[in-house]
Amino acid sequence: MRRSHLFLKTRKEISKEEVSRNAQLLTRGSYVNQVMAGVYSYLPLGLRVLTKIEQIVREEMNAIGSQEVLMPALHPREIWDVTGRWDKVDVLFKLKGAGDRDLALGPTHEEVVTPLASTVINSYRDLPQAVYHIQTKFRNEARAKSGLLRGREFRMKDLYSFHTTQEDLDTFYDRVMAAYMKIYRRIGLGERTLITYASGGVFSKYSHEFQTLTDSGEDVVYAIPGTTEVLGVQERFAINSEIIDDQEALRGILPNYQPGDEQKLVQHKTIEVGNIFKLGTRFSSACGLTFADKDGKPQHPIMGCYGIGPSRMMGTIAEILSDEKGLIWPEEVAPYKVNLLNLKASDATTTQAADALYDTLQRAGVEVLYDDRDVSAGEKFADADLLGCPWQAVVGPKGAEKGVVEWANRRTGAKQELPVGQWPW
Ligand code: ATP
Ligand code: MG
Numbered sequence: 001m002r003r004s005h006l007f008l009k010t011r012k013e014i015s016k017e018e019v020s021r022n023a024q025l026l027t028r029g030s031y032v033n034q035v036m037a038g039v040y041s042y043l044p045l046g047l048r049v050l051t052k053i054e055q056i057v058r059e060e061m062n063a064i065g066s067q068e069v070l071m072p073a074l075h076p077r078e079i080w081d082v083t084g085r086w087d088k089v090d091v092l093f094k095l096k097g098a099g100d101r102d103l104a105l106g107p108t109h110e111e112v113v114t115p116l117a118s119t120v121i122n123s124y125r126d127l128p129q130a131v132y133h134i135q136t137k138f139r140n141e142a143r144a145k146s147g148l149l150r151g152r153e154f155r156m157k158d159l160y161s162f163h164t165t166q167e168d169l170d171t172f173y174d175r176v177m178a179a180y181m182k183i184y185r186r187i188g189l190g191e192r193t194l195i196t197y198a199s200g201g202v203f204s205k206y207s208h209e210f211q212t213l214t215d216s217g218e219d220v221v222y223a224i225p226g227t228t229e230v231l232g233v234q235e236r237f238a239i240n241s242e243i244i245d246d247q248e249a250l251r252g253i254l255p256n257y258q259p260g261d262e263q264k265l266v267q268h269k270t271i272e273v274g275n276i277f278k279l280g281t282r283f284s285s286a287c288g289l290t291f292a293d294k295d296g297k298p299q300h301p302i303m304g305c306y307g308i309g310p311s312r313m314m315g316t317i318a319e320i321l322s323d324e325k326g327l328i329w330p331e332e333v334a335p336y337k338v339n340l341l342n343l344k345a346s347d348a349t350t351t352q353a354a355d356a357l358y359d360t361l362q363r364a365g366v367e368v369l370y371d372d373r374d375v376s377a378g379e380k381f382a383d384a385d386l387l388g389c390p391w392q393a394v395v396g397p398k399g400a401e402k403g404v405v406e407w408a409n410r411r412t413g414a415k416q417e418l419p420v421g422q423w424p425w
Contacts, residue, residue, distance in 0.1 A: 001336070003371040007044050010383050021216060022318035023147025025327050029386050031335075038144025038152030045387065046314075048335040050155065053310045054134050056186050056332060057157045060179045064172075066130035066159055071112045073136055077102035079111040083286045091139035105138035110279070110305060113160045114287040117301070123292045124164050127301060128172065132159035134310065146218070148315030149271060155311040162284070162301040164291070169278060169302045176306045180210055180274050181236075187313060188321055188330030193273065196221050197249040198240040206249065209240060210274035210308075216319050219272050222265040224253060239265070271316050274308040327388030328411050336369040338423075339389040341381070343396035345374040353400035357393065357420060366423075385410070391424065 008030040018024050018034065026032045031046030042050055058068065077094075080086040086104070093105040106112065113131065120126060137156045144150050159176065163169040177195065184193040189212050196209040211221050223238035237253040239246070244262065251257045254264075284290070284300040293299045314333075321328045331337065338361060342354035351372075358370045369389060371380050377396070384392050394406040399417070407424045408415045416424060 001044075001369050003369060004373050006369075010386055018147065019145060020147040020149065020315075020319070021322065022149060022315040025318050025322055025386070026147065026315070029327060029388070031327075032148065036152075038141055038150060038154075040148065040151070040153075045335040049329065049333050050310060050314055052333045053187055053313055054155070054157070057134060057183055057308060057310060060183050060186075061132050061157065061159060064130075064175045064179050066132050066161070068133060069116075069131045070133050070135065071106075071109050071116070073106050073138065075104045075106050075111065077104065079115065080104055083111055083283060085111070091141060093138045093140050107137055107139045108156075108305075108307070109133070109135075109158055110160070110283045110303075111287075114283045114289050114303075117160075117162055118287070118289045121162060121289065121291050121301060124294060124299075127291060128161060128163045128168055130159060130161040130172065132157055132306075146216075146315070148311045148318070149218075151311055154309060157308045157310060159306040161304040161306075162289075163303070164293070164299070164301065166302055169304050173276065173278060173304050176276055176304070177208060180276070180306075180308060183308065184210065184212070184273065186332050188317060188333065189273065189313065192320065194221060194223060194238040194268075194270070195236050196238045196240050196270075197243060197246070197252055198275070199242045204278035204280070206243075207275060207277040209272050211238060211240075211270035212273050212316050212320070213268050213270055214316070214320050215269050217269040217271040219270045221268055221270050222262070223268060225264065225266050238268070271312070271319070273313050273316055274306075276306040277304065279303040279305055322388070325382070326386030329388045329390060331390050334367075334388070334390050336367045336389050338366055338368045338391045338393050339384045339387060340368050340370045340393045341377075341384060341395065342370070342372050343377045343380065343394060345372055347397055347400075350395060350397050350400040353403075353420070354395040357395060357405060360421060361393075361423075393423075 010030055011028045014027045018027055030043050032040040032042055034040055077086055091107055095103050097103045134157045138153055141150055141152050144152050161172050184190045192213040194211050196211045197206045198209040220241040221238040222244055239249050243249050250262055254261050280302055281300040284303055290298040290300055318327055340358055344350040361368045388410055390410055392408040403420050404417045405420055406417050
């Protein structure tokens, strides 16, 4: 993509109202634009990052055998009355449709997916099933001051599973947990993400939250010391602040737990990037979803639900993987792998060399953002650092003459000169 054609304008400063680091950087880089608190437009680069995160989520959900569907955002009141949640969910956006009909904008989809499942589940032979969608959710959040971290309109992947037995749910639940950790690793948050015992399970004692360590987080977890330095399997587990006195959870993270050991735990600030629950039959019984078991007797499927937030993860990456100059995208989610800078667009030799490199890289299947504008080298370097593509390829008049390109790694700052046609990875 040529920068001269791109729907993007970087900014040195933005309104003081955007207090969070992710909103500051993503707005300055023209990745997103705020429409109101908690509501954003995604510009071309922002959409590329979001789409890549969602594609990784999709791949990992497909890999565990769940199937993608798409459910609506607009819900009739009746389905929320069936489960008794119309008046219980405080963040539910309610509106009036034609004929004064009560409607809601979906904050979650148990009320839609459970009746949907009854159209395909009749017998134990139809189970297990697992379906997910990646879709826009609406929650009337009281505080929406953290940029993409807390949207009133935001992206979520929600997966719902249906089982004949608790054991079958347990097995699938563990597979989802592993798939989630794989997603965090692929998007660059793996090192800092803890699996946290949390309250909020409906039919199980716990739900599990995935919490990413950062001082800008709104949540608090307790983990054993050393967690942030060396993350082994045991160190990956933490406890949410609501259940810090729970002996069973304490034993989960401190294998030889003795009363008083909780004093050894260290408190960390975190961002919740995912949450998985065992729902039991709470929704299947409310919605009348049944299957005939082997004896022909009707039973309610045992359900699990599994949420992950692509837009919040994008904000989390911006919060954590950035420096004073700007964003530092991990390769798998970067809008482009290479930001090619033509340092002297007014010079024919330099432009010829930069154009040629742009063609070569594209033919090699490399995603390139080509800064072909006739602006100062300083402006180009500052923009490239702000936008945060993993590699910067710099073509200047001297290099063009010698047939070399200077490559810089955005994360490490390491620079190297390579002949045209060679790249550093
Ligand atoms: P929180 O406690 O932060 O309000 P939650 O526990 O209500 O979140 P869940 O219902 O568990 O959220 O939603 C699943 C996932 O969706 C969360 O782990 C998070 O990644 C994402 N998510 C939830 N609310 C928001 C929001 N307002 N903006 C962006 N992402 C969100
Ligand atoms: Mg949650």
